[in-house]
Amino acid sequence: MLFIVCQPRSGSTLTQKLLSNNPMVDTVSEPWLLLPLLSMYRPELVNAKYNYQVASQAFFDYLKKKDLSENLRNAIKEVILDLYRVSGESKYFIDKTPRYYEILFDIVDLLPGARFLVLKRNPFAVLHSMINTWSGGKLDFSSLKGYCRDFLVAPFRIQDFCDRYEKSENVLELKYEDIVSNPHTTVKAAYDWLGIPFAEEVLQVGSNSKVQGIFGDDVYRKHPLRTIVPDNAEAWKNGVEADRKLLSFFCGYHDFLTHDFLIRYGYPETNFKRPGLLGGGRFGKFIKQVADNIE
Secondary structure: OEEEEOOOOOOHHHHHHHHHOOOOEEEOOOOOOHHHHHHHHOHHHOOOOOOHHHHHHHHHHHHHHOOOHHHHHHHHHHHHHHHOOOOOOOOEEEEOOHHHHHOHHHHHHHOOOOEEEEEEOOHHHHHHHHHHHHOOOOOOHHHHHOOHHHHHOHHHHHHHHHHHOOOOOOEEEEEHHHHHHOHHHHHHHHHHHHOOOOOHHHHOHHHOOOOOOOOOHHHHOOOOOOOOOOOOOOHHHHHHHOOHHHHHHHHHHHHHHOHHHHHHHOOOOOOOOOOHHHOOHHHHHHHHHHHHHOO
16 A cells, blocks of 8 residues: 555645556545545544434444454454555555545554655645635635645644654655656655656656546646646745735744744745735634634
């Protein structure tokens, strides 16, 4: 198993295409397989018409009394490994499901032999992409609420994972910016880590149809991503600073993340021109509205 650990809108579809553009790696768009199976251990993640938290307490109390807790875990693991079937002679199966940031440590606990490629992208560029893709480019609080955990919780969960497993040979950390600016060196490093042969042809992702599905970046494009396009690293920032409302929100987001965290995350250089009295006021109002959802 190979998991791509990331925020949504962080370049994970391109990374998935690059890593699977060979006969040794199998994948599908986004299976979301482990969220329903492992969320039983994380009842706070589940909304149901009945009281799921109470039901979970009763269920695990029963397992404890009958000494069946390990039986359940073994059965879940067996089901998971059976469902993650590779095609042909593939060595790896990639699961690229960004919301796995919610259950990362549960995955490691259940599948200790799996590999994890942590893909980071400047969290402000990620948020800008989310707003453009999912909110029509507008600072719409009702829309932002629907994916607030993706930018308020995910970076911290991902960094906690990196801190805990920074010395693990099963974990590799890459930056999206390095992939698009220096694809040969960056992608080859990932191939070497996986122990599969690298060839220049894997960078031509146009013929890789393995990631086709109802999720992933290609869904939002008129034409599927076929080539690596070097990013203008400042393009998103120019767009933010040209919009006073966005700038206010992003300044507040910067304060929320904190400079110390951005250093740990690998993006200490990100700063904004402060918009006078507006400051981060809009972000503060938003945080109050979603406080219960990000605990």
